[in-house]
Amino acid sequence: MDHHLILRVVTRLLVAPILLFGLYVQFHGDFGPGGGFQAGVIFAVALILYGIVFGLSRLRSIFPDRWVMRLLAFGLLLYAGVGVVSLIQGGNYLDYNVLLPSAKAGQHYGIIVIELGVGITVFGVMMAIYYGFAGRPPSIEDTDW
Amino acid sequence: MTDLAVTLLLFFALVSTAIAIALLRSLFAVVMLSGVFSLLAALLFIAMDAVDVAFTEAAVGAGISSVLMLGTIALTARHEMKPKRWSATPLIIVGIIGAFLIYGTLDMPAFGDPNAPVQTYLNPDFIARTPKEIDVPNIVTAVLASYRGFDTMGEVAVVFVAGLGVTMLIGGSGGFLRRRYRETVLSRKDGQA
Amino acid sequence: MSLLFDTAFIGTHLNYWLFVILMMTGLYIVVARGNLLKKVVGLNLFQASVFMLYISMSKIAGGTAPIEIPDPNAVYSSPLPHVLILTAIVVGVATTALALALIVRINEAYGTIEEDEVLEIDRAKSLAETAREDERDNEEARAV
Incomplete structure (x- = not known):
């Protein structure tokens, strides 16, 4: 898309605020609408927008393929790991009350960590799916759209 | 009254979009x-008070799905191919199923009824326990992450497996699948050209 | 049957019927259209109307979104259907992506994404196979 000057300039301006908004949605999910599922998608959307406008190879140099699979697994492991930690502390699986001395603080920490796990996995899955579709040789030329 | 008007307006926009999707043949x-x-x-x-769901639908349905x-x-x-013949059978089947579903809604609780199950x-x-036990203002997050934490972990695992499945089907940079794809499909295309 | 002419009843049950209409539009696309991508779009319509049905059940008259506000008399809509549908939407897009990936693979194997053409190619292939097997059987019979 080298010939679309307006798209390129606007994308450059938009990517950083979209990433920031993704972080806001991730960590503000306890207080307003939002949470890991939405934040993961919004974070992936910023990178996908960059990839669509500036080309897949430039996106790959910023965010390499091997990181996608690592993040994908790491998010789910983080979620399951919180359950294991609460087991070690003597509670039930995924019982956040025992994570910290105060039950309410434990709940807050537990929710933030598992939402982070959800966000990382959803982000990784969306990037893996996008790389899968965009990485194939297209049957329609760019100018035919 | 305005609530009902807004809902009806949105609904008619939804139905006309759905019918346009059914009739159009340009996939774009x-x-x-x-x-x-x-x-x-x-x-x-x-309009129905589900702000979290609306947020997700806007980000996922309009954003990622379209991409x-x-x-x-x-x-x-x-482009979709022109159908060879038009048949009334699907319309009849859909009509019968729809009639049964509407018959099933006749003893549903009324819209917005405070005494519904x-x-x-x-x-x-949930509303009484959330401030005392978890102390986060968003009850949806409290139920999602804490009361139903096990359920959400299963959902994340489903998303994870779907991501792996897509990568196995069409992803991967190199390896057996990509090599075989180059050998078969691309060589066939070169032969045609 | 007198229920159907009761305006109050219609007003409070209209939402269910409207979602059934949307659902049936989606089902019609899935059943009647042969293009695989269009079938996936139809399934998405069907899915979205099921979501709306769930969310409309959680609505309470005069209520607000289930995010706590300082007002002690506030009435909140039920958060439980919201939680179920929130996760269902994300799982839905992941499974849609899987379906689309399968469509891409079908296109690579058959060169088309029309259901009729795929079935035709399959039928031609199996016919050719049976013909070959018949030939082999005949030859064996002759040899004996």
Whole structure:
């Protein structure tokens, strides 16, 4: 898309605020609408927008393929790991009350960590799916759209 | 009254979008209209007090789904084939199923009824316990992450497996699948050209 | 049957019927259209109307979104259907992506994404196979 000057300039301006908004949605999910599922998608959307406008190879140099699979697994492991930690502390699986001395603080920490796990996995899955579709040789030329 | 008017207006926009999707044969237009459908659905969710769901529908349905479907069109075809013959059978089947479903709704609780089972069994309990036990203002997050944490972990695992499945089907940079793809499909295309 | 002419009843049950209409539009696309991508779009319509049905059940008259506000008399819509549908939407897009990936693979194997053409190619292939097997059987019979 080298010939679309307006798209390129606007994308450059938009990517950083979209990433920031993704972080806001991730960590503000306890207080307003939002949470890991939405934040993961919004974070992936910023990178996908960059990839669509500036080309897949430039996106790959910023965010390499091997990181996608690592993040994908790491998010789910983080979620399951919180359950294991609460087991070690003597509670039930995924019982956040025992994570910290105060039950309410434990709940807050537990929710933030598992939402982070959800966000990382959803982000990784969306990037893996996008790389899968965009990485194939297209049957329609760019100018035919 | 305004609530009902807004809901009806949104609903008629939704139905006309759905009918346009059924009739159009340009797949590009179909994909764009399905994005419009998702945005209208998100507005309807806000009108029914489900802000979290509306947020997700707008980000996922209008954002990611459209990108994926456009990617699929780029890899396959832009137009749907003209059907060889028109048959009334699907219309009859759909009509019968719809009639049965509407018959099933006749003894459903009224819209917004405070005495409906949805509102009386678990709802007061969750709303009363959340400030005392978890102390986060968003009750949806409290139920999602804490009371139903096990369920959400299963959902994340489903998303994880779907991501792995897509990568195995069409992803991967190199390796057996990509090599075989180059040998068969690309050489066939060169032969045609 | 007198229920159907009761305006109050219609007003409070209209939402269910409207979602059934949307659902049936989606089902019609899935059953009647042969293009695989269009079938996936139809399934998405069907899915979205099921979501709306769930969310409309959680709405309470005069209520607000289930995010706590300082007002002690506030009435909140039921958060439980919201939680179920929130996760269902994300799982839905992941499974849609899987379906689209399968469509891409079908296009690579058959060169088309029309259901009729795929079935035709399959039928031609199996016919050719049976013909070859018949030939082999005949030859064996002759040899004996």
